[in-house]
Amino acid sequence: MIAFADCQDVRKMAVIKEIDCPERGAGEGIEVFERDNRTIGHSVCSRCGFTIPEDVALESYLEELK
Numbered sequence: 001m002i003a004f005a006d007c008q009d010v011r012k013m014a015v016i017k018e019i020d021c022p023e024r025g026a027g028e029g030i031e032v033f034e035r036d037n038r039t040i041g042h043s044v045c046s047r048c049g050f051t052i053p054e055d056v057a058l059e060s061y062l063e064e065l066k
């Protein structure tokens with residue numbers, strides 16, 4: 001029951017961001033789930049398969065790719 005409650009909290013606090021694919025740029029979008037500025041789960045580009053790992057700070061992760 002406790003695990004179920006935790007799951008609900010995660011959903012409530014999660015935000016969804018759509019970003020341009022870091023691999024191919026604009027035109028390919030990736031939906032990234034984020035909570036407390038950390039990603040939740042893996043986010044995979046449906047076009048090229050680029051994967052954003054879970055539990056990273058999205059903005060600094062993207063910054064490091066440049």
Ligand SMILES: [Zn+2]
Nearest residue numbers: 021028045048
């Ligand atoms: Zn892509």
